[in-house]
Every structure is written in C-alpha cells, then in structure tokens.
Amino acid sequence: MHFSKGGRLLALGALLVIIDQTIKISVKLNMSIGERLSVFGDWFQILFVENEGMAFGMAFGGAAGKVVLTLFRICLFAALCWWIARLLRRNAALPAEDGKAPVPAGVLVGLTLIAAGALGNVIDCLFYGQVFSASAPGIVAEFGGSYAPVLLGKVVDMFYFPLFRWPRWVPLLGGSIFFEPVFNFADSCVTVGALYLIIFHYRFFSKN
Numbered sequence: 001m002h003f004s005k006g007g008r009l010l011a012l013g014a015l016l017v018i019i020d021q022t023i024k025i026s027v028k029l030n031m032s033i034g035e036r037l038s039v040f041g042d043w044f045q046i047l048f049v050e051n052e053g054m055a056f057g058m059a060f061g062g063a064a065g066k067v068v069l070t071l072f073r074i075c076l077f078a079a080l081c082w083w084i085a086r087l088l089r090r091n092a093a094l095p096a097e098d099g100k101a102p103v104p105a106g107v108l109v110g111l112t113l114i115a116a117g118a119l120g121n122v123i124d125c126l127f128y129g130q131v132f133s134a135s136a137p138g139i140v141a142e143f144g145g146s147y148a149p150v151l152l153g154k155v156v157d158m159f160y161f162p163l164f165r166w167p168r169w170v171p172l173l174g175g176s177i178f179f180e181p182v183f184n185f186a187d188s189c190v191t192v193g194a195l196y197l198i199i200f201h202y203r204f205f206s207k208n
C-alpha cells in the first residue's frame with residue numbers, strides 16, 4: 001500500500017501518541033504516586049509522579065495557569081498541524097525544474113515529533129481527570145470516577161535518570177542530583193524534535 005508523505009507523517013504522529021498514552025495509562029493503572037521501579041540500577045528508574053502540565057514536572061500559576069497552559073498547548077498543536085500541511089502543499093506545488101529546493105523531510109519529521117508530543121500531554125489535561133480516579137501515595141487509580149474538570153487533568157510522568165550527585169564542593173550544585181526532573185515520552189518527543197531542528201535544520205528556518 002502506497003502512502004503519501006502526509007500520510008506517513010500522520011502515521012508517525014499517531015504512533016508516537018499511541019506509545020505515549022500506552023506508557024502513561026500502564027503507569028497510571030498499575031502504580032501509586034511516588035512508587036518506583038528500577039530499570040537499570042539507580043541510573044534509570046520508572047518513578048510515577050503527576051504534574052500540572054509543563055514539561056519536566058514544572059508548574060505554572062495554579063489552576064488558572066493550568067487552563068492557560070492547556071489552551072496554549074492546544075493552539076500550538078493546531079498551529080503545528082497547519083504549518084506541516086502548508087509545507088506539504090509547498091512541496092507538492094514545487095516544480096522540479098524551477099531550481100527551488102523542497103522542504104527537507106527532516107523538517108517535517110521534526111515538526112511532527114513536536115506536534116505529537118504536544119498532543120500527548122493535551123490528552124492528559126483534557127481527559128485524564130474525567131476517566132480516571134485520583135492517584136495518591138499507596139493508592140492506584142482506576143478507570144471511572146472524576147478527579148478533575150476538563151482542562152485540569154494532571155500529566156503523568158515516569159522516566160527518571162538520577163545519573164549521579166554533584167560532589168559537595170561544587171558551587172551551587174553540590175549534593176544535588178545531576179538530572180532530577182521526571183518526564184514522559186511526550187516531553188521526549190518535543191525535546192528531541194526541537195533539538196533536531198535546531199542542530200540540523202537551523203539554516204532552513206533562518207532562510208524561511
């Protein structure tokens with residue numbers, strides 16, 4: 001079966017969102033808040049925490065900030081989808097003989113990674129408060145119940161890499177963990193997509 005470039009990007013985005021949600025739901029329904037599993041010694045752990053919606057466990061402005069952040073993320077996802085579609089139309093309308101270079105496939109993939117990551121966390125904020133009971137220390141959530149209104153669901157985080165502690169003598173950082181934030185697959189998609197575009201395709205954006 002032949003897929004257009006747009007179809008392949010859509011399939012990639014859908015796959016990333018499915019992976020993200022599968023991981024989050026598995027953690028949500030099998031772990032309590034603060035519970036952790038060792039994957040690779042103490043260096044890589046699955047640690048279940050929930051946050052108000054910003055990447056890497058950061059918070060923003062309480063309930064009002066949470067609503068604003070969720071709406072912003074929805075707008076970001078819509079804008080990225082529009083931008084990707086526009087770039088695809090630009091490629092489709094570009095004659096091969098006019099000398100203009102098409103939009104690199106890597107740019108489209110990078111933007112798709114960011115869009116999929118944004119959507120993955122939007123789903124948590126929109127629906128998790130309506131379809132799950134609340135998670136708490138020693139309490140595993142279940143399907144059903146309603147722990148938060150729409151837009152106020154908490155984002156599930158689980159990946160934790162406490163690689164090492166800074167020596168006590170290091171100024172400002174002494175005794176702290178090298179990489180302390182707990183994050184999820186959607187955060188990784190956004191971060192990897194953004195870094196990939198910055199490192200490998202900055203010239204495209206500077207010219208366009």
